[in-house]
Amino acid sequence: MDDTALRANPRLVLPPCRRGAVIGLLGGSFDPPHAGHAHITRESLKRFGLDAVWWLISPGNPLKPRGPAPLARRMAAAREIMQHPRVHISDFEAQIGARHTALTLAALRDLRPGVRFVWLMGADNMVQFHHWQDWRQIMETVPIGILARPGARLAARSSVAARMYERARVPTPLARALGHMQAPAWCFANVPMMALSSTRLRAAGRWPDAKS
Numbered sequence: 001m002d003d004t005a006l007r008a009n010p011r012l013v014l015p016p017c018r019r020g021a022v023i024g025l026l027g028g029s030f031d032p033p034h035a036g037h038a039h040i041t042r043e044s045l046k047r048f049g050l051d052a053v054w055w056l057i058s059p060g061n062p063l064k065p066r067g068p069a070p071l072a073r074r075m076a077a078a079r080e081i082m083q084h085p086r087v088h089i090s091d092f093e094a095q096i097g098a099r100h101t102a103l104t105l106a107a108l109r110d111l112r113p114g115v116r117f118v119w120l121m122g123a124d125n126m127v128q129f130h131h132w133q134d135w136r137q138i139m140e141t142v143p144i145g146i147l148a149r150p151g152a153r154l155a156a157r158s159s160v161a162a163r164m165y166e167r168a169r170v171p172t173p174l175a176r177a178l179g180h181m182q183a184p185a186w187c188f189a190n191v192p193m194m195a196l197s198s199t200r201l202r203a204a205g206r207w208p209d210a211k212s
């Protein structure tokens with residue numbers, strides 16, 4: 001969908017937001033959503049001074065070979081686990097047919113030019129960020145907030161992206177201003193860590209395959 005078609009599409013549904021708001025975007029497969037997602041969302045609201053967080057439930061991570069459970073099922077589970085007045089669950093990527101974050105961000109910025117977006121991700125995603133499509137463009141377009149995760153906390157800070165954009169690292173005391181900074185700007189939040197993962201829940205049979 002090009003920019004003009006996007007703007008003209010009356011069926012697009014986006015969460016509410018006011019001009020000038022700082023919105024954190026937590027993209028993910030959420031297959032299933034879990035308390036770790038809720039935890040980093042609450043921490044992000046506090047630490048990065050966000051007005052709200054939108055969970056962008058992905059149609060499917062382009063780097064993961066296995067397709068996730070149906071979107072409606074993941075949306076419903078996300079709404080159940082994350083109930084917070086400043087957090088919204090969105091299927092925006094499915095609405096515009098985007099799997100790549102660069103495209104999602106371009107569309108959101110086009111549709112909400114007065115809003116400041118901050119991309120949020122766990123430390124594991126920072127480690128492989130340089131494999132994402134147009135990752136440098138993402139880095140140079142929106143500030144990025146990174147949340148500590150067991151097994152990836154140190155690796156994130158020495159990742160290819162972190163090394164290449166070392167000078168864009170925002171020191172912890174300035175984290176709350178992240179959304180008002182000019183990209184590239186990334187900040188690592190050393191939050192208390194939760195060892196939960198969707199992989200672990202699937203393996204424990206806590207999210208049975210929809211087809212079975």
Ligand SMILES: Nc1ncnc2c1ncn2[C@@H]1O[C@H](COP(=O)(O)OP(=O)(O)OP(=O)(O)O)[C@@H](O)[C@H]1O
Nearest residue numbers: 028029030036121122125148149194196197198199
């Ligand atoms: N326990 C956690 N601590 C920190 N970040 C997390 C945690 N769980 C998920 N995230 C982050 O939340 C975002 C969405 O994660 P995702 O939906 O892939 O969950 P996941 O548990 O990593 O799933 P999977 O095990 O299937 O890869 C990603 O940026 C991921 O790094």
Ligand SMILES: O=C(O)c1ccc[n+]([C@@H]2O[C@H](COP(=O)([O-])O)[C@@H](O)[C@H]2O)c1
Nearest residue numbers: 027028029058061063100101102132133
């Ligand atoms: O744009 C890409 O190339 C890209 C590659 C891998 C992951 N992502 C995004 O990263 C977010 C986290 O993905 P996941 O599967 O780890 O939850 C989700 O929004 C994905 O769409 C994006």
